[in-house]
Amino acid sequence: VHGALGHPGTFRQLIDRLDRRRFQAWVAYYPSAVGLDVAGAALGRWLQALGVAYGFPRLGLVAHSMGGLVSRAYLVADPGGLGGSLDALTFVSIATPWQGHAAAALGVARAPVVAPAWFDLAPGSPFQTWLLATPLPRYAAHDLYFAYGGTRRSPAANDGVVTVAPQLAPR
Numbered sequence: 001v002h003g004a005l006g007h008p009g010t011f012r013q014l015i016d017r018l019d020r021r022r023f024q025a026w027v028a029y030y031p032s033a034v035g036l037d038v039a040g041a042a043l044g045r046w047l048q049a050l051g052v053a054y055g056f057p058r059l060g061l062v063a064h065s066m067g068g069l070v071s072r073a074y075l076v077a078d079p080g081g082l083g084g085s086l087d088a089l090t091f092v093s094i095a096t097p098w099q100g101h102a103a104a105a106l107g108v109a110r111a112p113v114v115a116p117a118w119f120d121l122a123p124g125s126p127f128q129t130w131l132l133a134t135p136l137p138r139y140a141a142h143d144l145y146f147a148y149g150g151t152r153r154s155p156a157a158n159d160g161v162v163t164v165a166p167q168l169a170p171r
Contacts, residue, residue, distance in 0.1 A: 003065025040073025068096025
């Protein structure tokens with residue numbers, strides 16, 4: 001599940017290196033401006049359709065940046081796991097802004113038109129409060145990866161967009 005302004009091709013290198021005898025890759029797409037709960041619900045409907053069609057008992061859900069928030073929104077809204085058909089799910093988040101992004105708050109405060117996703121990405125938003133207060137379902141394990149390289153333009157530890165501090169889930 002891609003991040004803001006991303007697309008399914010973001011994961012091409014990862015998918016190209018998968019052992020195709022063991023894994024079937026699917027990629028999700030959502031418009032980056034929509035509310036993250038809406039994107040999460042759409043992800044859930046799509047995964048449910050795949051679950052009905054293919055009947056898989058295990059799923060690996062890999063998400064980058066804002067895609068991690070979208071994916072968790074799906075997971076906490078569907079505690080049964082695809083209608084109870086999942087035995088196990090591994091959720092991998094990469095550089096997800098769990099504690100929001102200051103630029104989103106700035107956009108909410110100053111932009112003449114605000115994308116719904118910005119409200120959800122603003123630090124301390126009702127969406128983020130709900131998302132982090134709601135535990136993941138019992139069938140789901142979460143692996144959190146963060147990025148800290150920095151750039152010349154932004155020497156603070158970051159992935160090029162999100163600094164390390166908001167990438168770390170408070171728990």
